[in-house]
Amino acid sequence: MGAVKTKRMPRAVREQQMLDAAVRIFGRRGYTAASMDEIAELAGVSKPLVYLYLNSKEDLFTACIRREAKALTGAVRSGVRPGLPADRQLWDGLRAFFAHTGEHPDAWSVLHLQARTHGATFAAEVTAMREEIVAFVTQLIVVAAREAHRNPDLPEREVAGLAEALVGAAESLAAWANATPGVTAREAAETLMNFAWAGLANLMADRPWTPPEEPEAPEAPGELGEPVAQPG
Amino acid sequence: MGAVKTKRMPRAVREQQMLDAAVRIFGRRGYTAASMDEIAELAGVSKPLVYLYLNSKEDLFTACIRREAKALTGAVRSGVRPGLPADRQLWDGLRAFFAHTGEHPDAWSVLHLQARTHGATFAAEVTAMREEIVAFVTQLIVVAAREAHRNPDLPEREVAGLAEALVGAAESLAAWANATPGVTAREAAETLMNFAWAGLANLMADRPWTPPEEPEAPEAPGELGEPVAQPG
Amino acid sequence: MGAVKTKRMPRAVREQQMLDAAVRIFGRRGYTAASMDEIAELAGVSKPLVYLYLNSKEDLFTACIRREAKALTGAVRSGVRPGLPADRQLWDGLRAFFAHTGEHPDAWSVLHLQARTHGATFAAEVTAMREEIVAFVTQLIVVAAREAHRNPDLPEREVAGLAEALVGAAESLAAWANATPGVTAREAAETLMNFAWAGLANLMADRPWTPPEEPEAPEAPGELGEPVAQPG
Amino acid sequence: MGAVKTKRMPRAVREQQMLDAAVRIFGRRGYTAASMDEIAELAGVSKPLVYLYLNSKEDLFTACIRREAKALTGAVRSGVRPGLPADRQLWDGLRAFFAHTGEHPDAWSVLHLQARTHGATFAAEVTAMREEIVAFVTQLIVVAAREAHRNPDLPEREVAGLAEALVGAAESLAAWANATPGVTAREAAETLMNFAWAGLANLMADRPWTPPEEPEAPEAPGELGEPVAQPG
DNA sequence: CATGAATGAGTCTTCATTCAT
DNA sequence: GATGAATGAAGACTCATTCAT
Numbered sequence: 001m002g003a004v005k006t007k008r009m010p011r012a013v014r015e016q017q018m019l020d021a022a023v024r025i026f027g028r029r030g031y032t033a034a035s036m037d038e039i040a041e042l043a044g045v046s047k048p049l050v051y052l053y054l055n056s057k058e059d060l061f062t063a064c065i066r067r068e069a070k071a072l073t074g075a076v077r078s079g080v081r082p083g084l085p086a087d088r089q090l091w092d093g094l095r096a097f098f099a100h101t102g103e104h105p106d107a108w109s110v111l112h113l114q115a116r117t118h119g120a121t122f123a124a125e126v127t128a129m130r131e132e133i134v135a136f137v138t139q140l141i142v143v144a145a146r147e148a149h150r151n152p153d154l155p156e157r158e159v160a161g162l163a164e165a166l167v168g169a170a171e172s173l174a175a176w177a178n179a180t181p182g183v184t185a186r187e188a189a190e191t192l193m194n195f196a197w198a199g200l201a202n203l204m205a206d207r208p209w210t211p212p213e214e215p216e217a218p219e220a221p222g223e224l225g226e227p228v229a230q231p232g
Numbered sequence: 233m234g235a236v237k238t239k240r241m242p243r244a245v246r247e248q249q250m251l252d253a254a255v256r257i258f259g260r261r262g263y264t265a266a267s268m269d270e271i272a273e274l275a276g277v278s279k280p281l282v283y284l285y286l287n288s289k290e291d292l293f294t295a296c297i298r299r300e301a302k303a304l305t306g307a308v309r310s311g312v313r314p315g316l317p318a319d320r321q322l323w324d325g326l327r328a329f330f331a332h333t334g335e336h337p338d339a340w341s342v343l344h345l346q347a348r349t350h351g352a353t354f355a356a357e358v359t360a361m362r363e364e365i366v367a368f369v370t371q372l373i374v375v376a377a378r379e380a381h382r383n384p385d386l387p388e389r390e391v392a393g394l395a396e397a398l399v400g401a402a403e404s405l406a407a408w409a410n411a412t413p414g415v416t417a418r419e420a421a422e423t424l425m426n427f428a429w430a431g432l433a434n435l436m437a438d439r440p441w442t443p444p445e446e447p448e449a450p451e452a453p454g455e456l457g458e459p460v461a462q463p464g
Numbered sequence: 465m466g467a468v469k470t471k472r473m474p475r476a477v478r479e480q481q482m483l484d485a486a487v488r489i490f491g492r493r494g495y496t497a498a499s500m501d502e503i504a505e506l507a508g509v510s511k512p513l514v515y516l517y518l519n520s521k522e523d524l525f526t527a528c529i530r531r532e533a534k535a536l537t538g539a540v541r542s543g544v545r546p547g548l549p550a551d552r553q554l555w556d557g558l559r560a561f562f563a564h565t566g567e568h569p570d571a572w573s574v575l576h577l578q579a580r581t582h583g584a585t586f587a588a589e590v591t592a593m594r595e596e597i598v599a600f601v602t603q604l605i606v607v608a609a610r611e612a613h614r615n616p617d618l619p620e621r622e623v624a625g626l627a628e629a630l631v632g633a634a635e636s637l638a639a640w641a642n643a644t645p646g647v648t649a650r651e652a653a654e655t656l657m658n659f660a661w662a663g664l665a666n667l668m669a670d671r672p673w674t675p676p677e678e679p680e681a682p683e684a685p686g687e688l689g690e691p692v693a694q695p696g
Numbered sequence: 697m698g699a700v701k702t703k704r705m706p707r708a709v710r711e712q713q714m715l716d717a718a719v720r721i722f723g724r725r726g727y728t729a730a731s732m733d734e735i736a737e738l739a740g741v742s743k744p745l746v747y748l749y750l751n752s753k754e755d756l757f758t759a760c761i762r763r764e765a766k767a768l769t770g771a772v773r774s775g776v777r778p779g780l781p782a783d784r785q786l787w788d789g790l791r792a793f794f795a796h797t798g799e800h801p802d803a804w805s806v807l808h809l810q811a812r813t814h815g816a817t818f819a820a821e822v823t824a825m826r827e828e829i830v831a832f833v834t835q836l837i838v839v840a841a842r843e844a845h846r847n848p849d850l851p852e853r854e855v856a857g858l859a860e861a862l863v864g865a866a867e868s869l870a871a872w873a874n875a876t877p878g879v880t881a882r883e884a885a886e887t888l889m890n891f892a893w894a895g896l897a898n899l900m901a902d903r904p905w906t907p908p909e910e911p912e913a914p915e916a917p918g919e920l921g922e923p924v925a926q927p928g
Numbered sequence: 929c930a931t932g933a934a935t936g937a938g939t940c941t942t943c944a945t946t947c948a949t
Numbered sequence: 950g951a952t953g954a955a956t957g958a959a960g961a962c963t964c965a966t967t968c969a970t
């Protein structure tokens with residue numbers, strides 16, 4: 001079915017085939033629903049060989065996460081030219097990001113959805129990658145501010161929030177772009193750049209936003225009518 | 233263990249207890265890893281009763297999604313006062329959103345993670361809710377622009393992109409806020425409002441961003457060296 | 465196949481049927497070679513039911529050991545009349561012992577062979593039973609000596625050795641009797657009583673045995689030619 | 697890990713290394729739980745080589761039994777000086793026996809426990825060795841009786857019983873000595889010689905034992921109340 | 929209404945065994 | 950002579966689901 005059934009391949013090659021199959025199945029079915037049988041069949045090998053090379057379902061999943069995380073960060077890094085101005089770097093990085101997630105939707109599903117849904121061990125693996133990307137964006141923002149000779153002492157907490165929001169938006173847009181036919185990587189990147197630059201501000205230019213300071217208790221909106229009563 | 237074992241309760245109440253238990257288990261274990269045994273035990277009823285009331289695991293999960301989707305949209309709606317200016321409505325809605333997701337992390341896990349990870353049927357259920365929220369935000373943006381007498385003919389496609397990005401960022405921030413101890417609903421909302429208004433623009437005020445128009449082929453960054461070769 | 469397939473039996477009964485089947489299979493195949501499938505089939509139930517009632521293969525095996533150990537000690541106890549003279553008690557006890565092991569060869573195999581061959585946990589379970597029997601025999605020897613007004617201060621260490629040898633011989637004879645067709649419980653008991661009373665002494669009456677005291681090093685027999693060189 | 701990995705050894709040597717490893721693993725894990733992988737690794741060779749030299753797991757186990765049976769009988773034979781009086785021969789033989797089983801506990805486990813627990817084929821292999829030893833002891837008893845000009849026409853059946861009990865006791869004591877720290881081969885032999893000579897007779901000298909002749913049916917002790925009901 | 933009893937199907941995992949090199 | 954690559958078969962264990970009471 002999956003790969004052509006060639007016998008006697010070197011271990012390294014077979015392992016990659018297995019990971020290919022595993023990413024596909026894990027990405028589509030989820031960790032628990034994925035069966036080792038299906039993965040082995042798609043990889044064109046017998047189940048014992050999968051266990052011989054990758055030990056267990058957990059290890060196999062971890063190997064998938066690691067490989068795909070490396071591939072994604074590698075793709076983003078390759079897309080960015082360090083010398084260029086910060087906005088150009090961001091634009092290039094986002095395009096590389098959306099291009100990669102678009103070309104490898106199963107891999108993105110593994111990283112974005114599956115790995116976060118099945119135990120702290122797997123989640124930690126992705127968190128490492130995410131933090132690398134957030135750090136990259138954070139540093140980009142700081143450099144940009146310095147280059148622009150503007151807000152040189154930007155409060156660290158605020159920068160962290162902006163980076164978090166930017167990366168979070170990118171992640172959501174990646175899933176949205178994958179799920180919405182006809183949305184290209186370039187369009188996704190453009191949407192996000194527009195949001196990051198223009199935002200909603202110029203729509204309401206005469207009413208710039210600042211958080212209200214008064215206690216909102218009397219008119220606090222909230223969970224009136226919430227029907228959920230979770231025990232514990 | 234879970235609910236107090238009281239005999240002879242009206243069906244409606246029993247059903248809610250079952251859904252409470254199911255949301256908790258589904259939210260923590262995921263759809264596949266959740267066991268009907270555990271749910272029944274946590275609900276304090278016997279397994280056949282769960283089947284009598286809710287038919288199957290699939291139906292039970294769908295019921296969870298529906299109830300929690302309604303609860304979330306209801307909470308957001310209750311948080312917003314229609315008469316107020318658009319930015320205030322957005323601020324109130326975001327606070328209600330983050331408050332609800334923060335108070336019901338298992339429910340949010342079901343909606344944001346689990347439902348999207350296990351088959352198109354469940355995903356469609358959530359998509360409906362999401363579209364309702366996106367529509368609300370979109371309309372808010374349009375009204376705001378009209379109120380401000382600014383950009384009265386905002387291109388629809390662009391508005392859709394902004395709304396999508398805003399909602400996507402909100403979703404990601406909700407997960408981030410739940411996972412990061414010490415982040416309140418108010419802080420999450422503030423972070424997002426800041427991003428939406430200020431964005432990165434004022435950091436690079438003298439270099440406003442516009443998408444490059446030239447073909448990038450010659451210098452296009454990309455997935456050169458991508459090591460992933462997914463079959464199919 | 466095994467038991468008549470009657471549906472809907474109370475749990476206690478089903479459990480005994482399962483233990484019956486398990487003792488038979490474990491006794492004949494050994495712990496590892498026994499398969500839960502075979503046990504379930506012989507018990508006339510499905511595998512999940514076995515797991516529902518007895519948790520795991522280990523627990524099932526432990527339950528077998530416990531039940532059969534209790535049955536064996538119970539049989540010996542029932543065979544002995546406390547008031548009678550010590551030799552009569554021993555004779556009765558041995559007959560009860562060989563009768564029981566002869567009637568339940570699989571149970572004896574479980575206790576004597578299988579339980580000792582598969583991990584300290586199981587072995588400990590049998591050791592408890594064995595110690596009970598050794599204690600009984602030891603006390604019998606002591607009482608007998610006292611009754612006979614002979615060797616009232618029998619050294620404890622020597623008594624322990626005798627009891628150990630007697631019980632050991634009984635155990636071996638039980639296996640031998642089970643494996644040798646035509647040997648009755650009564651014959652086995654007689655053989656052992658003869659050995660315990662007459663021993664080899666009266667065959668060599670003029671040459672009573674005492675351990676040589678000189679160091680035997682020069683003429684020490686030993687493992688010349690032993691081909692075994694076990695590493696470690 | 698086990699043996700030093702030297703290349704190109706003569707087949708005979710390699711085979712012995714494999715058997716060394718096999719005895720160790722079989723003795724500790726049991727036949728079924730032992731894995732060919734572990735044996736090959738401990739022997740320091742590749743698995744196919746094990747199959748090339750020893751055909752199958754069954755054959756390997758049989759080879760282990762044969763080698764160790766020969767080693768044990770050889771050790772006992774070497775320990776005995778044919779010319780000496782019978783009790784001295786018995787004493788020497790027992791000491792050699794306990795010395796060997798004590799020095800090769802894994803081998804003794806294979807012979808005494810594992811081989812008897814896994815199918816008639818293996819059991820037969822050990823039975824041959826056992827019969828050789830029983831024959832040796834039987835002949836010793838007969839010669840001793842003849843030497844002592846006492847009971848010259850000892851009934852064959854009775855001699856067989858005594859020999860069986862003696863060997864059985866020896867086997868049990870070997871396992872007991874291996875499991876009980878601090879018991880030397882000499883002590884084990886002494887215990888058994890004491891039992892064989894003194895027995896329990898001199899404890900109850902005034903009440904010599906003879907089997908009751910009356911039918912015991914009316915007062916027969918037995919398995920009243922035996923709770924075991926083995927099917928078949 | 930409510931449940932103890934029961935199971936078919938499927939999961940992960942391991943093992944003895946064999947080729948092709 | 951030696952081994953890395955590969956597998957068919959089977960085993961322990963779990964789960965969603967249903968009757969009979």
